[in-house]
Amino acid sequence: VVFSADRAEIGVGLAVAGLSGTFPYPAAALAAGPWPLADGVTEVWARAAAGIPLLRTAQPVEVARLAFAAHTAPGRIDAAAVAQAERDLRSAVDLDALLALAARGRSDVVTPLMFEHRLLEEARRANQHIVLPEGTEDRVLRAADRLLAQRVCRLTLLGDEAAIRARAAKLGLTLTGARIIDPETSDLRDRFAARY
Structure with a gap:
């Protein structure tokens, strides 16, 4: 799912909807746009959708949607490569410490x-x-x-x-x-x- 970074209700809604069990989690979410990620999204996401990637780009939403669609077209995702990338990330980065830092850091920037x-x-x-x-x-x-x-x-x-x-x-x-x-x-x- 691609959404505008300044729309907190979408990021929070995706995480909470998955947590409810009524709706499935997305495979990943991409917050796009030049704005800072809205307050609280990272914290809620870390708690409610910890295993789901929440990605970030400064590209406009339209560009991000096109790029995301091109890279997730049927037949383009290699499950073994994704699994290896996940293992590499987990071995190279202390995700718990990173998420704790993200939860503490809040931007004072207000659009x-x-x-x-x-x-x-x-x-x-x-x-x-x-x-x-x-x-x-x-x-x-x-x-x-x-x-x-x-x-x-x-x-x-x-x-x-x-x-x-x-x-x-x-x-x-x-x-x-x-x-x-x-x-x-x-x-x-x-x-x-x-x-x-």
């Missing part, structure tokens, strides 16, 4: 996708209420639509409701679940002015 995923998960768990001013700006509307679609938080947009809805419609956004308050006409204005 933008990993950062976004963690941030969204934390926000979703916190169930916060976010108030966004400048409700007619495209970047604010796009961010609001995305947060609402992913159910990350409760959200209020500030601005003229008709203008906000018109701009959102023009951008193809729905803003379902958003509360819209016009600070110019809202009865909350006097209450907030007195408090703040």
Whole structure:
């Protein structure tokens, strides 16, 4: 199986699925791409799929898939050569020590996708209420639509409701679940002015 190195759920899922006994382990897994292998994959793999090779390449996923497919075509694998390579590896490398080192070492590198995923998960768990001013700006509307679609938080947009809805419609956004308050006409204005 070839998967993108920044997709932790695939690497972990392969190992855990095999461990469950419901699904077979893959013959090998290849994590491809220029990103560091996502946190936790190596540790889970070492515990749940210790006998299955977890390989790594910086090549793009598409290139890795083509190369992997070419080398695993029927009739191309020599079982005796694979067994000999495995014996050579085990005699030359202390695999237990290597796996222990890998389990201790964690990368501090966080890809933008990993950062976004963690941030969204934390926000979703916190169930916060976010108030966004400048409700007619495209970047604010796009961010609001995305947060609402992913159910990350409760959200209020500030601005003229008709203008906000018109701009959102023009951008193809729905803003379902958003509360819209016009600070110019809202009865909350006097209450907030007195408090703040």
